[in-house]
Amino acid sequence: MSTTEKRTGPTQDADTVSAARGAAAQRRGGGPPWMGAGQPVERAETFTPSAKRLVRRLAPERLGVLAVLALGVISVALNVIGPKILGHATDLIFAGIIGAQLPAGVTAAQAAAQARAAGNDTIATLIESQGVVPGQGIDFRALGLVLLGVILIYLGSSAFSYAQGYLLNGIVQRTVFHLRREVEDTINRLPLRYFDTRRRGEVLSRVTNDIDNVQQTLQQTMSQLLTSLLTIVGVLVMMFVISPLLSLVALVTIPVSLWLTRVIAKRSQKQFVAQWRTTGILNGHIEEAFTGHELVRVFGRRREVEAQFEVQNEALYQASFRAQFMSGIIMPSMMFIGNVNYVLVAVIGGLRVSSGAMSLGDVQAFIQYSRQFTQPLTQAASMANLLQSGVASAERVFELLDAEEETPDPAVPAVRSTRRGRVEFEHVSFRYQEDTPLITDLSLVAEPGQTVAIVGPTGAGKTTLVNLVLRFYELDGGRITLDGVDIAAMTRADLRSGIGMVLQDTWLFHGTIRDNIAYGRPGASEEEILAAARATYVDRFVRSLPLGYDTVIDEEGTGVSAGEKQLITIARAFLADPSLLILDEATSSVDTRTEVLVQRAMAALRTDRTSFVIAHRLSTIRDADLILVMEAGAIVEQGTHEQLLARDGAYARLYHAQFTAATTDH
Structure with a gap:
């Protein structure tokens, strides 16, 4: 496509993009999981359908997902069984310590009977229930085998967890890769009407921040949420296997923890809203003050600006302090409840050991399980906000994917036999909105x-x-032909390959001046690039630059003036050598001296090709072969400059109004 300038819709709102990135960062943000409890998140309007659709995108990776599930189950199972085996090591040590203190040659029953006869019922119970062998100390061989087994189990759990993470990372990255590619393809197929009705920053946020948020959600929820849920189930099973009574005691504190977290989070959420609202006000004030820094100084308002900053900064300090303090209460509260739970388990477990109902190793294992149970529960709860946020982002991406696309190219497209640039409008009608006609029966x-x-x-x-x-845009009625061929019967690529366009808003990408000119025709030779530059007066100012055509400029055209940027875009169009040229307000933003050069460059560009020139400066189109005067979507007058002035109609009124105003201003 040789179209050198693209109309990209409304100007991008930097605040929208910044806010979107900030929101995404907060949704993904690090920090302890409990911090998310006080943060308001964007929630999906249709959570279940969007979540199902997101899950369906994993269908091509179903085998990998099954492998991730299997590896997760094995890893968690090994990790959960570790404390139980480690408890057996504690039993060996405890039995060895007691056995070493008993005389050899007697049985455990005899030793227990002797202890009971001496009034030591607790010791007798421990001898009977803990597998004590009188006269035998710690069996270090058996203890070593148990500890080696525990080490191997934890190593195996880590290995399976590593393999799970490796597979999961590949699955998520491939899924998001295909999603990004699909979004890119969809954007290229969306009509210009779609971008005209939406803020560019909003579309950009869906393409970047929302997809990133989906990726983070899939990565974290499929890993942490899966592991947390499996751990909760596994630990709960092991706790009930060891002691149903202690399990019920441990579970009593869970509703209390959830209730307390909910109460604190509800209050802290209001404080976070106030914090972010105040942050936005302060940021707006700072941006305004720095953007108009010179005017603030000129009008002597520096002290007033500083005073406003102090007030808003103090408000942010107070709001942030309350928000962070409220959310910070959650973790100490959870730790307090956990410690209460630990005390209850330790006391009741000790009583159970002394009564012979449990072994010391089982109590130790249960305490470890009770500690392990709280952490994944907290993680699973914190994943709820992340999951809501991720599905909300997925919903926004799906809305873009579901947007109505432009009509497809014809299966058997028409091809122009000649490329002369003859354009004909035949009774064309068009409207942006259904009830508001814009162009009616134009020929x-x-x-x-x-x-x-x-x-x-x-x-x-x-x-x-x-x-x-x-x-x-597609016509509502009539047709437009290019060299006798209906443009609707052509492919868009073929149609636009013969059209060059230069807009008022120049577009340059990050690269050298040579690269920006060559954008008009990939594969152009160095001589062709230089010839285009010379013909459009680009060569004049490029020769004065230290690096010449190798001078690097960015998308804003930093390093060259507005007029020089415009000349580069004209050189780009010249190199493309289109049969039809469109110039849309190409000189309205340059000074008079530069305008002369731009006019000369455009004159060279228009030679031997059909040109449409949109202009507000009527002085720039006096030599046009045909001038069309449009009002409310209709051509009210047409003719040459002299003919239209002599007619003393709409064109004459525009012309005299413009030059009378210019003379008055002068």
Whole structure:
């Protein structure tokens, strides 16, 4: 496509993008999991359908997902069984210590009977229940085998967890890779109407931040949530296997923890909202003050600005302190309840050991399980906000994917036999909104080599006219032909390959001046690039630059003036050598001296090709072969400059109003 400038819709709102990135960062943000409890998150309007659709995107990776599940189950199972085996090591040590203190040659029953006869019932119970062998100390061989087994179990759990993470990372990255590619393809198929009705920052946020948030959600929920749920189930099973009574005691504190977390989170959420609202006000004040820094100094308002900053900064301090303090209460409260639970388990467990109902190793294992149970429960709860946020982002991405796309190209497209640049509008009708007609029954012919100027007040439909030629919009009625071929019967790529366009808002990408000119025709030779630059007066100022054509500029054109940027875009169009040229307000943002060079460059560019020129400066189109005057989507006058002035109609009124105003101002 040789179109050198693209209309990208409304100006991008930097605040929208910044806010979207900030929100995404907060949703993904690090920090302890309990911190998310006080943070308001964007929730999906249709959570279940969007979540199911997101899960269905994992279908091509179903075997990998099953492998991740299997590895997760094995890893958690090994990790959960570790404390139980480690408890057996404690039993060996405890039995060895007691056995070493008893005389050899007697049985455990005899030793217990002797202890009971001496009034030591507790010791007798321990001898009978703990597998004590009188006269035998710690069996270090058996203890070593148990500890080696525990080490191997934990190593195996880590290995399976590593393999799970490796597979999961590949699954998520491939899924998001395909999602990004699908979004990119969809954006390229969306009509210009879609971007005209949405803020560019909003679309950008869906393509970048929302997809990143989906990736983070899939990565964390499929790993942490899966592991947490499996751990909760596994630990709960082991706790009930060891002692149903202690399990019920441990579970009593869970509702208390959840209730307390909910109460604190509900209060802290209000404080976080106040904090972020105050942050936004302060950031807006700072941005405003720095953007207008010179005016603030000129009008002597520096002290007032500083005073406003102090007030808003103090408000942010107070709001942030309350928000962080409230959310910070959650963790100490959870730790307190956990310690109460630990005391209850230790006391009741000790009583059970002394009564012979449990072994000391089982109590130790149970305490470890009770500690392990709280952590995954907290993680699973914290994942709820992340999951809501991720599904909300997925929903926004799916809305973009489901947007109505432009009509597909014909299966058997028409091809122009000649490329002369003859354009004809035949009773064309078009409207942006269903109930608001813009162009009605418009007919005109632009012959090859002609320069057709389009003038008229703002909103008359001038730019719409050329957008219809480029087929950025579909007609409501009539047809447009290019060299006798209906443009609707052509592929868009073939149509636009012969059209060059230069807009008022220049577009340059990060690269050298040579690269930006060559963008008009990939594969152009160095001589062709230089010839285009010389013909459009780019060579004049490039020679004065230290690096010449190797000078690097960015998308904002830093390092060159507005007029020089415009000349580069004209050189780009010249190199493309289109049969049809569209110039949309190409000189309105440059000074008078530069305008002369731009006019000369455009004159060279228009030679031997059909040109549509949209202009507000009527002095720039006096030499046009045909001038179209548009009002409310209709051509009210057409002719040459002299003919239209002599007619003393709409064009004459525009012309005299413009130059009378210019003379008065002067």
